[in-house]
Amino acid sequence: MNRISPEALYRLLPAVHRLRDADEGEPLRAIISVLSREGAVVEENIEQLLDNLFIETCADWAAPYIGGIIGYRALYPVEGANVGNRAEVANTIGYRRRKGTATVLEALARDVTGWPAHVVEFFQVTASCQHMNHIRPTHHMVPDLHDPLKLEPLSRAFDRVSHLADVRSIQQAPRRKSVRGRHNFTNIGLFLWRLIPMAHTRVPCVRVDDRRFLFDPLGAPRQLVNLPQPEESISSISQPEHLPGDISRRALAAEPFLWYGPGRAFEIFVNDVAVPVTRIEACDLSDDELGWNHSPHSAIPAEDLAEIEGGNPLVPPANALVRVDPVLGRFAFPSGEPGEVRASFHIGFPARIGGGQYNRATTLTQDPGQELVSCPSPEHPDLQSAIDTIAPGGGIVEITNSDIFSEALAISAEAGMELILRAANGVRPTLRTAAPITVSGGAESRIILDGLVIEGGPLTIQPNGEGESPKSVTLRHLTLIPGLAFTASGEPQSPEATSLEITTSGLELIIERCITGPLRIDQTTNTEIHDSIVDAAANPARDSAASLAVAGPAGEGDAAGALTIIASTVIGRILARSFPLVSNAILHARSTDDSAPVRALRRQQGCMRFSFVPDTSITPRRYRCQPQLAIDNAIAASVAEAGGPIGAAQRALLHSRIARRMRPVFTAQSACHSAYAQLSRTAPIEIRTGASDEGEMGAYHLLAAPQREANLRIRLEEYLRLGLEAGIFYEK
Structure with missing residues (x-):
């Protein structure tokens, strides 16, 4: 269907009306333009009606209705994750025709969770006597020790070594993973790759x-x-x-x-x-x-x-x-x-956060009239010249390759202007410098850094020559390497070194999907941290929780400003003026003395909800935060069992027992590890499913891993053959 432009619609009017409209200043033309826009909306809706008849082209809201025609049961929505029900609805009939087969279970796991999957029928690798009419020459009782390649995947997805039968259930055990069985004739294993x-x-x-x-x-x-x-x-x-x-x-x-x-x-x-x-x-x-x-x-x-x-x-x-x-x-x-x-x-x-070549197209916008300068180019072979060119009137400096830029940059925006330094989509440039990268701006200016990796030196936000400060600084998809750089063994080169320092006042700092080292923030700065990791970067990494992650510019004893933390992981101690909101976060901190690992100077302001906060912290009121929630529930259960109040000694025993158990367990805490800051499967279930939407707390809340697993279990009930049991295992 061809849309009629406002001009074409206006020409359909009789000439006498158009002549009179011209004499009156063309108010009729303006009305026709408005009608044309609304007509275009109706026209597009009519076109979409045909598209909504097919699962491949329908709108997202229409997919469950098409699925209802074939008896498709909708799953829990996974917001913010690249997982939908479109692929599953499209393949439902084909899945039902091959219901119960290993190939269907594998494809179903991919469609429902969005993770690559591999299915193992454990009866094929369970030691058994073979029937003479169905001899399997490759099914040996013992492995061939001459071939180490076949022994590498032992106890993992591609383990082809025969095992003795295990009569324990293969179903997921909520707390003790080790009690699950695998090798039995009725068992099916679904192995998933989350990385x-x-x-x-x-x-x-x-x-x-x-x-x-x-x-x-x-x-x-x-x-x-x-x-x-x-x-x-x-x-x-x-x-x-x-x-x-x-x-x-x-x-x-x-x-x-x-x-x-x-x-x-x-x-x-x-x-x-x-x-x-x-x-x-x-x-x-x-x-x-x-x-x-x-x-x-x-x-x-x-x-x-x-x-x-x-x-x-x-x-x-x-x-x-x-x-x-x-x-x-x-x-x-x-x-x-x-x-x-x-x-x-x-x-x-684990996730698309920090500097990387993944798709960031939704954040790479350009306003009408906003100037964009690409770098490197013949006119701007280095970044500083491109920044100096764009700074007076504001605009965008876009890095177009994944090279290393060894420059000591000074990023400064004029008053009232917006300056953006970003990587183009699909590239991962690295700014390598031994000196700090300075960021400053005039009054009401805005500065955005997007898609970069900064190595060797910290990022410093300071007043400009006139003593003015920018209104806001946004760090998005940025990696400020914890410890400034890596050693040859992957340890932080400068343990506990500051990654971001703010010495100016009255700033609004926004950190989105970033990985950073310690933050030193002025007390007048309001900071928001979303879907990010802040690491105190101690050496060894297990000591990072006792180091200082967020504080004021002076470090120990100096408080940072107001701190809002949403779905983020902070490894290390925090001292802030206040916490307006902490939600779905992990504040993994411990203190080596009697001081509080997480402390707010103003406890009357803000709240903490659905987060892990060390129980000895001094914070605003907490709502359903761990381990306090588990401690309160255990005490309430003991009181109900005793039929009356319990003693202080029993309360202290419950408190210490739960506090020791209820703490985050990460697959890895080294920033160069592939599973950095990922919650381990041995972490308490209260943390892995304790967020406001029953997702996991911390920076990887955006992945909605518990919801994906729950959806897969729902589907297994429908597609698993009678008499079989399925277990879900994670390779990484």
């Missing part, structure tokens, strides 16, 4: 010496993960190459073509020319007393190497191979490499 493969495309590698390099431009050890490849058909069971699992050394050695090359897990480039897969060799490059194991290997003469590369033999000599360690994210050349070395690779991470 997202985060792409790094042609990023500069860290040069250790002429031969040795690190994949990560930040110099941290990184476990490489696979980029899932599409399956050949819907009736096939997924294999390791279809899932975002870790790449082991033995797996890379056995089948390098599965993991290396264009569109695969990783690729190495020298002067923009890809190293061929025939020259890739898996190797253990872990540290020894002299450097790296097996490196440097015996070098091949330069003229022979050039001949090999030109001829590209299928089997080059051993001393011409590039040795790669996918577990530590390292590789070594056979000879000194003077050219520019870059790499494309993938690492796992």
Whole structure:
């Protein structure tokens, strides 16, 4: 249907009315323009009526109604997550035709949770006597110890070693994970991968010496993960190459073509020319007393190497191979490499927060008339020149590649202007500087930093030359590396060093989907933290909870301003003027003395709800916060059981027992780990499902993991064959 423009609609009026309208200043034309806009809305709605007849093109609200035609039962909505019921409704009839099969259960798990899945029928790997009419030659009673590759996935998704029958239930145990059984003839295992493969495309590698390099431009050890490849058909069971699992050394050695090359897990480039897969060799490059194991290997003469590369033999000599360690994210050349070395690779991470190449298109807006300057470009080869050009009138400086920018930046906005420094969609630039990056602005100015990684120095927000302060500073999708930088072992280079310092007054600070180290915030600053991680960055990481995460510029004893924390994880002690609102958050802190791990100077203002707050904290009133909620419930249950009041000793016993148990348990606390700040499956269920919507507390609340798991369990009741039991297991 072709929409009629306001001008075309106006020309349909008789000429006499148009002439008279022109004499009157064209009020009729203005009315026709308004009618045309409303007509366009009606016209678009009519067009959408046809689209709403088909599940592929219908609006989101119409999907459950189409599903109702075929008896589809809607699941719990998962707000903010990339999971919907459209795919499941589209495939419902096909699923029901193949109901109970492993392929349907696998596809169903992917559609319902949005996580890659693999289904294991445990009867196939349960030790049993074979029927002579149905002999399975590959079903051995004991494993072949000569093949270590097959022993690597032991007790995980692709474990093909026969196990003795386990008669315990495979159903999820809420508190004691270890009591679940697996291997039995009626058991089905659904293995899920929660970590997202985060792409790094042609990023500069860290040069250790002429031969040795690190994949990560930040110099941290990184476990490489696979980029899932599409399956050949819907009736096939997924294999390791279809899932975002870790790449082991033995797996890379056995089948390098599965993991290396264009569109695969990783690729190495020298002067923009890809190293061929025939020259890739898996190797253990872990540290020894002299450097790296097996490196440097015996070098091949330069003229022979050039001949090999030109001829590209299928089997080059051993001393011409590039040795790669996918577990530590390292590789070594056979000879000194003077050219520019870059790499494309993938690492796992729980969510799309911090600086990354993931899709941020919804935040990359540009207002009409707002100037945009791309960098680097011939006119602006460095960032500072682009910022200085855009600063007087405001605008956007957009970084268009994933390079490292070694500049000491000074970002300043004129009064009343908005200045945005951001990364383009799909890139991950790194600002590397030993000096602080200063941010300042005139009165009523606004500054936004988006999509960047800042390494080596802190970010400092300070008054400008006239003593004025910006109205607001927004940090979005930003990584301020906890500890400023990483050591070769992945530890913070400067433990407990400040990542963000605010010395100006009257500022509104907004932190959205960021990863930062310690914050030092002026007492007049109002701060909002959403879907972010703030890490005190101690060494070792387990001591971060006792270090100072958020405080005033002077550190110990100096309070930060008003602090609003929504669905975020703060690891370390907090001292703030007030907490207007803390919701669905984890404040993981402990004190080594008698001071409160989390303290507000003004307890009469604000509230804390559905969060983990250490029980000895001094805070505003708490509503359904742990561990206080569990302590109160336990005392109430004891009082009801006793039929009257209980003694102080029993109350103290219950308090100490629950306080010891009720604390966050993370899969990893090191910022370079793939499961950084992810709640472990052994964490208390009250924390994993204690948010306001029964989701998990903390920075990964946005993933809605408990809701996804609940939806999958609902569907398993419908699609699981009678007599079978299913268990859900998480690979990462």
